[in-house]
Amino acid sequence: MSGAHDPAPEALPQANVRSPGVPEADLARVRTVPLSERENKVHADAFAVPPGDDRSFRAFLDSLPRILQATSLRAIARAIVNAVRAERAVLWMIGGHVIKTGLAPLLIRMLERRAVTLIAMNGSAAIHDFELARWGATSEDVEAGLADGTFGMWEETGREFNTAIVAGWGAGVGLGEALGSALERAPELAAPDRSVLLAARRLGVPVTVHAAIGADITYQHPSVDGAAIGACSMLDFRRLAAHVVQLDEGGVALNVGSAVIMPEVFLKALTVARNLNDGRPRRFVTADFDMIRHYRPRVNVVERPTRTGDGVGYQITGHHEILIPLLVWAVEEYLADAGSDEALAAHAPIREAALPVRPPSDRRR
Numbered sequence: 620m621s622g623a624h625d626p627a628p629e630a631l632p633q634a635n636v637r638s639p640g641v642p643e644a645d646l647a648r649v650r651t652v653p654l655s656e657r658e659n660k661v662h663a664d665a666f667a668v669p670p671g672d673d674r675s676f677r678a679f680l681d682s683l684p685r686i687l688q689a690t691s692l693r694a695i696a697r698a699i700v701n702a703v704r705a706e707r708a709v710l711w712m713i714g715g716h717v718i719k720t721g722l723a724p725l726l727i728r729m730l731e732r733r734a735v736t737l738i739a740m741n742g743s744a745a746i747h748d749f750e751l752a753r754w755g756a757t758s759e760d761v762e763a764g765l766a767d768g769t770f771g772m773w774e775e776t777g778r779e780f781n782t783a784i785v786a787g788w789g790a791g792v793g794l795g796e797a798l799g800s801a802l803e804r805a806p807e808l809a810a811p812d813r814s815v816l817l818a819a820r821r822l823g824v825p826v827t828v829h830a831a832i833g834a835d836i837t838y839q840h841p842s843v844d845g846a847a848i849g850a851c852s853m854l855d856f857r858r859l860a861a862h863v864v865q866l867d868e869g870g871v872a873l874n875v876g877s878a879v880i881m882p883e884v885f886l887k888a889l890t891v892a893r894n895l896n897d898g899r900p901r902r903f904v905t906a907d908f909d910m911i912r913h914y915r916p917r918v919n920v921v922e923r924p925t926r927t928g929d930g931v932g933y934q935i936t937g938h939h940e941i942l943i944p945l946l947v948w949a950v951e952e953y954l955a956d957a958g959s960d961e962a963l964a965a966h967a968p969i970r971e972a973a974l975p976v977r978p979p980s981d982r983r984r
Contacts, residue, residue: 661686665684665685665686666684666686667682667683667684668682669682670682676948676952677952680693680948680952688935688936691906691933691935692935692942692945692949693949694931694933695871695873695904695906695933695935695946696950696952696953698869698871698904698931699734699871699953700734700953701869702734702870702871702904703733705868705869707865707866707868707869707870707903708737708862708865708870708871708872709729709734709735709736709870709871709873710737710862710871710872711726711729711735711739711873711875712738712739712740712872712873712874712875712877712881712882712884712885713740713741713744713876713877714740714741714743714744714875714876714877714880714881715741715743715744715746715747715876716743716876716910716939717876717939718744718747718751718757718815719758720938720939720940721940722939723748723751723814723815724812724813725943725947726738726818727812727815727818729950730815730818730819730822730824731822732950732951734954735824736824736865737824737825737826737827737858737859738795738815738824738825738826739827739829739859739881739884739885740795740815740828740829740881741828741829741831741877741880741881742828742829742830742831742834742880743834743835744815744828745780745794745795745798745816745828746776746780746835746837748814748815748816749776749779749780749798749802749814749816751809751810751813751814752802752805752808752809752810752813752814752816752817753775753779753802753805753808753809754809755810755813756809770836771839772836772839774840776837777836777839777840777841777842777843778840778842779801779805780798780837781837781840781843782801783797783798783800784798784847784848784851785842785844785847786800786801787800787847787851788844788846788847788851792851792854793825793827793828793851793852793854793855793858794827794828794830794848794851794852794854794855795816795819795826795827796820796825796826797851798816798826799816799819799826800820802816802817802820803817803820825862827855827856827858828852829852829855829856829859829880829881829884830849830851830852831880832845834880856887859884859888860887860888860891860892860895861892863885863888863891863892864895864896864899864900865900866900866903867896867899867900867902867903868901868902868903869902869903869904870904871903871904871905872885872903872905872906872920872924873905873906873907873908874905874906874907874908874909874916874920875907875908875909875939875943876908876909876910876939877916878909878913878915878916879913879915882907882913882915882916882919882920883915885919885924886919886920886923886924901929901930902928902929902930903924903925903930904925904930904931904932904933905920905921905924905925905930905932905933906920906921906933906934906935907920907921907932907933907935908936908937908939908942908943908946909936909939910936910937910938910939911936912934912936917934920932921933
């Protein structure tokens with residue numbers, strides 16, 4: 620409580636009092652430049668448009684601001700359309716979360732629209748797709764089974780998945796082809812229309828599966844055969860490396876939801892392709908879609924391949940179940956009006972929206 624005998628507060632220093640010997644910048648001497656000379660990065664006509672009478676998806680797509688990742692999303696969709704029209708490769712590399720978030724029907728639609736020329740997936744994506752086709756459900760509570768050692772120990776999944784791989788090894792086919800063939804031969808399928816493996820097989824589009832020994836639940840099963848897995852996955856790697864050259868001059872490579880396996884596999888497949896094809900492929904588009912930004916997708920998909928090949932790389936961060944529907948719907952819209960040379964020219968990738976690349980000094984593995 621304040622009293623009559625409290626000491627008086629110290630007086631504030633005068634505004635014109637300066638500490639001697641401490642230099643100060645003389646702002647009166649600053650050189651200014653006219654605003655008319657500035658190259659502005661944001662213009663008023665690039666802003667978003669509120670909903671109007673037209674509530675179609677095309678109106679929504681056109682209403683997005685022409686700024687940052689909204690521009691990147693449209694540029695990626697346009698690049699895919701360009702690749703389809705030019706019959707260049709459109710490579711989709713996917714992780715398990717893409718299947719788990721319910722996006723298989725959209726991938727199947729892209730397969731049907733020739734907007735996929737090869738799907739490369741990790742083991743997790745293959746298992747989820749296999750389970751969904753065969754039994755109509757997938758995914759589990761990991762912690763609930765980890766406590767008693769039952770996590771991933773599903774008899775039917777392990778037995779059928781591994782049996783398919785052993786059969787594929789005997790037939791001399793890749794892992795993706797082996798799994799698709801096994802689903803075709805299955806006595807009963809709960810959700811065949813939700814399977815990327817089956818749709819790709821029906822449409823004649825190759826699927827490659829890139830194994831990481833010990834990373835998936837099927838390696839825990841008594842029926843696992845490491846030799847069969849290695850042989851089939853190695854064949855799929857060679858198939859991917861042979862396909863990558865078709866990215867040359869206008870192809871598109873998408874990495875969706877794989878933080879490590881597919882970016883690493885893609886980098887090795889790309890260097891094999893360039894080694895065998897006089898430095899090709901070059902001048903293609905890459906894009907990474909994931910919930911958070913990871914090192915390997917950024918450098919191994921977005922930056923290094925395009926920086927060394929005069930290409931364009933994009934990185935868009937967000938939930939797959941939101942971003943991929945937006946991308947697929949945008950591709951559908953641009954495919955619908957890509958029937959003329961003028962439309963194709965308008966759909967050229969927009970370089971200004973690309974992710975800035977790091978200098979060549981970034982040499983970490």
